[in-house]
Amino acid sequence: MTVIVIPSAWRTAAGIGDARLTCVAETVGEAIAWLAETHPPLRQRVLTGSDRLASWVNVYVDGDDIRELDGLGTQLPADREIIVLPALAGG
Template sequence: MSVNVRIPTILRTYTGGRAEVPAEGETLGEVLASLETNHPGIAARVLDEQGRLRRFVNVYVNDDDVRFEGGLAAATPDGSGISIIPAVAGG
């Protein structure tokens, strides 16, 4: 399945400055593997050392938060928009 991944500004050094890149995969895990193949180093910013989504990175498939849709097993239907959003802290 072909999807479009929106890349936050902080990760655009891995995509040559591009704000959106295509990727392939039927699940979020496969999409992230596709991203890593085409943009080496990006997966380490989204996944922790155990291969799980980092705690302070939010990922959405269309408008659905993947934490409530199966995590890395979340389905990524053809044409989906995936957003990677680093959490912002402050006070």
């Protein structure tokens, strides 16, 4: 099973009590699609209108940024952890 870790502010907005959700997915894209379908309030936070990963979202698999891997096509062998975080900006 894949574990998806969601930030507390997003959990509150989506009415999710658990910080760690589990799903079955072969790729990061499948896990993100599952998240958006299972918890519709999160869709606009993680996906754009064309169902692409929003530019303001960072996704990590076991601590590795998916932009440095295969993006949404990154394979998820058993027991991986995905962390979904809003990007931070400022100076």
